[in-house]
Amino acid sequence: MFISRLPNLRPALSAQTKTLTTMTKGPRFSAPGKLGILMMNMGGPRTQNDVKQFLINIFNDRDILKLPLQSVAGKLIAMRRVNKVKDQYMQIGGGSPIEMWTRAQGKGMVEILDRTSPETGPHRYYVGFRYTNPDTVEAMEQILEDGIEHVVAFSQYQQYSGSTTGSNLNELYRVQKRLDPESKLQWSFIDRWGTHPKLIQSFADRIEEQINKLTDDVRSTTPILFSAHSLPLNVVDRGDPYVSEVGGTVAYVVNELKRRGIHNPHRLVWQSAVGPLRWLGPQTESAIKGYGSAGYKSLVMVPIAFTSDHIETLFELDIEYGEVAEEAGITQFLRAKALNDHPPFIDALATIVKEHIDSGFATDPQLLLPDSGGDSEQTTITRQWIASQAERLKAMQK
Secondary structure, eight states: TTTGGGGGGGGGGGTTTTTOOOOOOOOOOTTTTEEEEEEEEEOOOOGGHHHHHHHHHTTTTTTOOOOTTTHHHHHHHHHHHHHHHHHHHTTSSSSOOOHHHHHHHHHHHHHHHHHHOGGOOOOEEEEEEESSSSBBBHHHHHHHTTTTSSEEEEEESSSOOOOTTHHHHHHHHHHHHHOOTTSSSSSEOOOTTTHHHHHHHHHHHHHHHHTTTTTTTTTOOEEEEEEEOBBBHHHHTTTOHHHHHHHHHHHHHHHHHHTOOOOOEEEEEEOOOOOSSOSSSSBHHHHHHHHHTTOOOEEEEEEOOSSSSSIIIIIIIIIIIIHHHHTOSSSSSEEEOOTTTTTHHHHHHHHEEEEEEETTOOOOOOOOOOOTTTTOOOHHHHHHHHHHHHHHHHHOOO
């Protein structure tokens, strides 16, 4: 019923993209080289030698997992996985391609922005990964060296979670406090964009490509499985918005597919659960086995919470789940390509930043709302800093 009513909605005015109405319109300055865009993501190991520290950093992050004796337990979990994860990276080329794709996206994005928003250009992008180099410290040091005045912190997780975007923002707060103690930099934030029309169209493009590859007898009946990274249930229970935001992206993509005449059935499933905690389901692997047991011979997989290829797409979806599908008797197992350097997606990134500039660099009210189950002390501090940056901007624009 919800999906059938979507044509009457205006995605650009969804709850995820509304901005503070109290902000005035238009950018404050137009000095060349003064606007930077920090592209934040989790990152991935460049080489085999980086895998160990990458895993330790993840499992020591209390925004993802809260464990007793975190530094000990987190390292123990990481060390147990090092050899296995190294082998997985070897099967996709030895390291993660996420930095390559992020830089390609950033380069294309700023080239478009230089044309569409010349008054704030030339624009510069920076890459700040949470768990690997180039990390937030490296990005901040370069930003300060380049004399940037205003930085747009642009989360590359299109759906917000405290364990992803929230963790990046907590790290950003800590790093800027240390490297920019006098708060010379002005910050603004793009924290979620999962229902942006151009993102939706980009996902639909990739799915349609795979639907067209199916044989005629199953083209309209093959299930589409939208697969997103799972979350520990204790994160979901405290009110993290990620699950609903991923569902929102799926709903809009399905509606766009219907507009294109594609009416395949679909489900949202969850991948990549690790560690001792209970995670959100149904798990992607179980769903593949289930549909195979039910007699389905074809599936189209869609990495709906990822925009760039990395280990979760290239190994987990393509190789690991490909083997699961083969064992389950599924003979047509297709995966929608990641958005990577798809030109409409690059245009989407530039459009999102341009809309942020035109809004007066407004802060989404969603970013300031704590989880209903309460925030950590660090997240509370970070939200206060974000609010202070918004107020500072508002005062400057009067």
